[in-house]
Amino acid sequence: MILKLLIILFFTLNTTISIFQIPIIKTVPLKHKLIAKKVYTHYLLYREAISSYHEKKYINDKYIQPVEDVQDMIYMANISIGTPPQNFKVVLDTGSANLWVPDISCEYDIPEMKNNYVPIYKNLPECSSFCKVLDYHSCPHLCDPGCCQSQYKKLLNSIFSLINYHHSNDRKCKSKSQFNKDKSLTYIKNGTNFQIRYGTGSANGYQGRDIVCLTPTSLCIPGQIFGQATKLAQFFSDTPIDGILGLAFKSIAVNNVTPPIINAYNMKLLEKPIFTVYMGHYGLIDKQSGGAFTYGGLDTKNCGKVIGYQKLSSPRYWQFNIEGVSFDMFSDKMTSSAISDTGTSLISGPKGIVDLIANKIGSVFDKNLQTWIVDCKYKGPSIGFTIGGKLYEVPVINYVLPIDGKICEFGLFSLDGMSFGPKWILGDPFIRSYCQIHNFIDMTIGFAKPKLLN
Incomplete structure (x- = not known):
């Protein structure tokens, strides 16, 4: 115990107030990988079934992460935890x-179906073999709807069985870096349980306390509380990330834990109470350089002069008001709420506006893929957002996103049905267009043009 305290004291005394920068790595979204392999439709069926499974299992949960999906998270960075450092790739x-991050005891939360497999849908009637070759969109037009529903459920059962077999040897999160508390000289037991639910499942386990380095060999925060995930939703097995580093506010933190970046400022490790996000151009190359996060100051290397700051409208997310949206001859001047979110790969907004812009650029909604597909050669006007009386434009290169060199996705989607939260989520296409300067003391967010054209 004395040795632990001496090591923590060493890190505290030998860290000076400064500005720190860490490069981020971009990975191709899981969605785009699956579309390119022509298996995304099956993934959607599996996802729907898994989501239903988790909704029933965690129906009494108090905390749900409402606006995020693991498959959307494509920018990650390296951090370390413990002494000696254990390295992790986190969003x-x-x-x-x-x-x-995953604990050494981590397992994937997969419905138990191996050996004593029991289908999730029982007592299904037999239907005509003709219906079996139809997908669940066209089947109701040619077959009895009840029969189609049965075939749809049988397909889900088959997918469950296949997925369970495929992952039966990787229940232990072997593909992830895992934290081993017994190998850290500075680990302090906390013991409080935690659980965070996402759109496709959850991460849950218990909390510990240790030195967390965000860069990953500097900006070390002694005694930071973090989650050690002992159970992860199976969807995490298909993503290259180990864990998630939240940069929002304490008011939405599970168990009221102080986020690492705010802890760093409270400990006088940062020059200013800000961090700057710069995201590079989106491309087809996986795990390429994706930009940089700068803690404690502005990113003068990658970002130009700040255009303006906007006061936050909520002390929970990086949420603020926008005064309008425009595209070509269309303009909507209604004030609405928005958040800047590095964990969302697209921009989401009200269905009416998203559909209108999508139709204007000739985009077609693929019902099987649940995705707007657009001509990769499309060259058109920017999408404008008015914030604080200033117009911020997202150019076409940032909202027409290549999937496999032949197919491109329109960078907007709708989230209608959400009665709570912001109307707009300004994800990566907006952040690639403007550096984001987050001030967590003044409660403002600023925007600056990147020096390199995205």
């Missing part, structure tokens, strides 16, 4: 506020 996420 730097402005839409959440907790840090968690």
Whole structure:
């Protein structure tokens, strides 16, 4: 115990107030990988079934992360935890506020179906073989709807069985870096349980306390509380990340944990109470350089002069008001709420506006993929957002996103049905267009043009 205190004291005394920068790595979204392999439709069926499974299992949960999906998280960075350091690839996420990584005891939360497999849908009637070759969109037009529903459920059962078999040897999160508390000289037991639910499942386990380095060999925060995930939703097995580092506010943190970046400022490790996000151009190359996060100051290397600051409208997320949206001859001047979210790969907004812009650029909604597909050669006007009386434009290169070199996705989608939260989520296409300067003491967010054209 004395040795632990001496090591923590050493880190505290030998860290000076400064500005720190960490490069981020971009990975191709899981969605785009699956579309390119022509298996995304099956993934959607599986996802729907898994989501239903988790909704029933965690129906009494108090905390749900409402606006985020694991498959959307594509920018990650390296951090370390413990002494000696144990390294992890994490999403730097402005839409959440907790840090968690897989524990050495981590397992994937997969419905138990192996050996004593029991289908999730029982007593299904037999239907005509003709209906079996139809997908669940066209089947109701040619077959009895009840029969189609049965075939749809049988397909889900088959997918469950296949997925369970495929992952039966990887229940232990072997593909992830895992934190081993017994190998850290500075680990302090906390013991409080934690659980965070996402759109496709949850991460849950218990909390510990240790030195967390965000860069990963500097900006070391002694005694930071973090989550050690002992159970992860199976969807995490298909993503390259180990965990998530939340950069939102303490008011939304599970167990009221102080987020690492705010802890760093409270300990006088940062020059200013800000961090700057710069995201590079989106491309087809996986795990390429994706930009940088700068803690404690402005990113003068990658970002130009600040255009303006906007006061936050909520002390929970990086949420603020926008005064209008425009595209070509269309203009909507209604004030609405928005959040800047590094954990969302697209921009989401009201269905009416998203559909209108999508139709204007000739985009077609693929019902099987649940995605707007657009001509990769499309060259058109920017999408404008008015914030604080200033117009911020997202150019076409940032909202027409290549999937496989032949197919492109329109960078907006709708989230109608959400009765709570912001109307707009300004995800990566907006952040690639403007550096984001987050001030967590003044409660403002600023915007600056990147020096390199995205």
